[in-house]
Amino acid sequence: MDILTPWLRSYLPALSVTDEQLAEDLTLRGIAVEGTFAIANGTRYEMDITTNRVDAMNHYGVAREAAAIYNVPLAPLPATAPLAADKPGDSFPVTIEARDLCGRFTARIVRGVNVKPASGLIAEYFAALGQKPISGPVDVTNFGWLSMGQPTHVFDLDTLEGGIIVRRAKPGEKLRLLDGTEKTLVAEDLVVADEKKALGLAGVMGGWDSRVTETTKNILVEAAWFDPAAIRASSRRHGLHTDASHRFERGADFAAAPLANNLVTRLVVEQAGGEVIGEMTDIIIPALAAKTADRPTIALRVSEVQRHLGTTADGLGISESIVAQYLTALGCTLTQTAAGEYAVKLPSWRLDLEREIDLIEEIARVYGYNKFANTLPTFIGTVIELPHAEQEHTIRTTLRGLGFSEAISSTFCSAEEATLFTTASAVAIGNPLSAEAGMLRPALTPGMATMIANNLHRDVSTVRLFEMGTVFNGSTAEVIEHTGLSLGLTGSAIANSLYRAEDALFYELKGALEALLAKFTGAVTFDTNELPAWIALGRGARVLFNGQPIAVFGELSATEQQRRKLRQTVALAEVNAAVLLAAPLRQPVSREISRFQAVERDFSFLFPDTVRWADIDSSLRALKIPELQSIGPVEIFRDPKGKAVAAGTYSLLVRVVFQSTERTLADEDLTGNSSRIIAALTALGGVQRA
Structure with missing residues (x-):
């Protein structure tokens, strides 16, 4: 916003510093002057006021700051308006029905006005600010909020039918606003109305039918306090951001309404003539006053x-x-x-x-x-590393080494995504920015899916990301936080003899999880139980760590890919990182390299689809052959037509490595060990191929 130094100095008659010094000192106190521009009688400041300092978004508020900085007196704003002593009258009737949304409402009548363009200081200041003049009474209301920050409004009194009623809108109620647009209101909207119709969208914009025009003769001046959340919701609901809503939705001054009404009323009489009739109506809701103006010491x-x-x-x-x-x-x-x-x-x-x-x-x-002096705080003791710092470092370095880049997503997600991506209870936000960000994230996968989609929509076709951060469960009464981990990848997966090209992305993600979990002490197994709905059917798995579920992973379902407009396969994983942070890391153990020749042996078997690699691996290790150094699959083959390999079975080539640390292995050693391996694989239901 813009501030004029001549206007500021009218409230600070004893201020002696230059405009340049004032700008510097205000900026150092957090009332930032971003630019200065010379005008006829001083300087125009271009200000950057933070949203929590709505009190400084006006000339009097900035003057108050300057008065505190320089310890000079601050001139008071006019506290009363001129009354027509010879024409007393009743105060204007006002009823507040929405007592939780309107805490204060003031009203005052001015009769016999002659609407004409504003003159004097108002015209001079508006010209310096580039403020568009409208008409005397309307310009006075704009002058009022520029002066002291309190929005006010003037109604053509003769268009009102009965007293003022501050109420919630009727569903479907129509209101034509000052900008000429017609809005269809909802029950959550707050309106200022008379006994027949809505007159304006409270705290946002007045109505067309009750506006002040050149033919207006009698005016009702209004100043009020409205609930910030209600004004913010109405402003966004109807796509309106006005000077009034900008201030009301940040929290206006509860005590300013009567002072602003007096100021505007006095200036209306100065600019347009007329007489003030009756006392000012001032309705206060004590419960809202206690939360604002009457807060405890x-x-x-x-x-x-x-x-x-x-x-x-x-x-x-x-x-x-x-x-x-x-x-x-x-x-x-x-x-x-x-x-x-x-x-x-x-x-x-x-x-x-x-x-x-x-x-x-x-x-x-x-x-x-x-x-203040440049001093460092005193410190006694030593730096203490967090108990899980080493585990956290291992997770990050391992995933980076696997080609993943760390990313950060939003802490919020929609209710739909919260339900889809986890069965854990999600925590709703009391005043969300939007429906798409109404919940604290109960999992990291919603944000990961969004980040992957954002990359693909910007023509980045190969993505490998991970995120480690806080996830939230529970309720608004008790929010439970723990650390989560998510992996996401798409594009450029490399196939090999163990799986088809279309399965490469899935197995790359599985391998990344295995490599990560291998850093921690514990047994890792997989199953396909209790998979969430976001995983495509038959394209996911669950990871168990020491027999307890720790992660789920798989390809995004076709429904989710279509909803996010994704044209290539995306694979995601959700890991309970809190379990890993509490788990001990595997400690590396070194041993002497054998001086004797290693011998490889391949075993080709047909297995039923029910036999998994984990079964094969554990069965062979259970033999406890001292010379058995490694076991691994080399090639897997299925025949969709069922000719080379029967349907429901697959061909697997298993390669083992024998090596002794004490001697060169003889033929009888290899033959005996091979026989034991063949017997173990046969016991699993395997049939050796010639």
């Missing part, structure tokens, strides 16, 4: 301020008088409760202040971070 200890902030550059430190000076200038009210201790009443416009440490941070900010 915060206990502040000067000793804690000094402990946290340490030594200042001048060596004097932060004194008790400085603490009181800065907090009072920022709008806090301090009541001393003991020596060096205060109960701090928070200003209604600073909803970002909640704890003692927030007040300490404010003191440091206004004092100036650049005015």
Whole structure:
């Protein structure tokens, strides 16, 4: 937003620093001036105000910051509006039905106005800001929020039918807005209405039918406080982002409504004439006031301020008088409760202040971070490595060595993906950014699938990614966090004699998991039980570590690939990394290399499809042949036509390596060991091929 220094200085008559110095000092205090531009009587600042500082998104708020920095008085805003002493009247009737969404509503009548273009300071300031003039009363409302940050609205009083009612919209209710568009409202929308119709979308935009025009003679001035979440939801639901919604959805000042109403009413009379009739209506909902303007006090200890902030550059430190000076200038009210201790009443416009440490941070900010001595905190002891640091390092280095790149995905996912990718309970977010990010992720695979898809949609056809991060289960009452691991790959898998080309991606992922789990002490087995719905039928498996499920992996189902518009096979794995982090790593053991010749022997067998490699491997190792150094599959063959190999069976070539550390193996050693191997394979249901 833009700020004019002549406007700022009208609230700071004693301010003597130059505009350049003011810009620098504000920036150092977190009220950033991104650019300065010369104007006729001063400077226009281009500001970058963070979203938590809505109180500084106006001239008076920035002036308050400058007053605190330089310890100069801040001129008050006009507290009252001129009343027509000879024309008293009743205050305008207002009813708040949506008492959970509207905490305060003020209204005041001005009769006999003559609508014309704004003049004087309003016209001058608007020209410097590049603000488009509309009409006197409307320009006054814009001047009001630019001045003090509180949005207001003016209605043509003669278009209203009965009193004001602040209520939820009726489902399907139509409302034509000031921009000329017609919106169909839902029950979650908050509207300002009269007794017959909706007049405007509360906190977002006024309505067309009650707008002020050149023919308007009587005006109703409104200023209110609306629930930030409700305004944010309506603004996004209807695709409207206005100056009013920008402020209301970040938390407006609950106490500012009557002050803003008075300011706008006074300026309406100055710009358009007329008379103020009756007292101002001011309806307050105590429950919402207690959450904003009437929040409990915060206990502040000067000793804690000094402990946290340490030594200042001048060596004097932060004194008790400085603490009181800065907090009072920022709008806090301090009541001393003991020596060096205060109960701090928070200003209604600073909803970002909640704890003692927030007040300490404010003191440091206004004092100036650049005015503290450069000191390092004291440290006693040594660096202690986390108990699972070595396991975490092993996981990352192993996967990188296998060609995977580490990635980071969003912590959120949709309810649909949360249900699809895991059976664990997912935690819903109270105020989600969108329906696609309404849940804390219960697994990493939704984010991994999205990252793979993003790469493919950008013509990156070969992808190998892994992510290790926190996943969330439980409920909003109790969120359980643990570490998860996900792998994802697609494209350029290499086939060999053990499997077909279309199976290469699956087996590459299986091999990566085996290589990873081999780093940890424990037995690894596979089965196909209880696979989730996202895995294609017959294209996935479950991994068991010491007999307990630790991972599932497989190819993404055709339904999911179509939904994500993927044109090539994608394989994913979800691993419970918390189990690995708690498991001991295998310790490398060295042994002397044998000086004697190794001998290879191949065994070709037909096996039923029910016999798996794990059965074969464990059966041969159970023989406990001292000279048996390695066992491995060399070639596997199936005949879809059932001619060379019968249907329901497969041909497997098993290669073993014999080697002794003590002597050269004789023919009788090899023959005896080979016979034992043949017997073991036959016992599994295998038939030796000639």
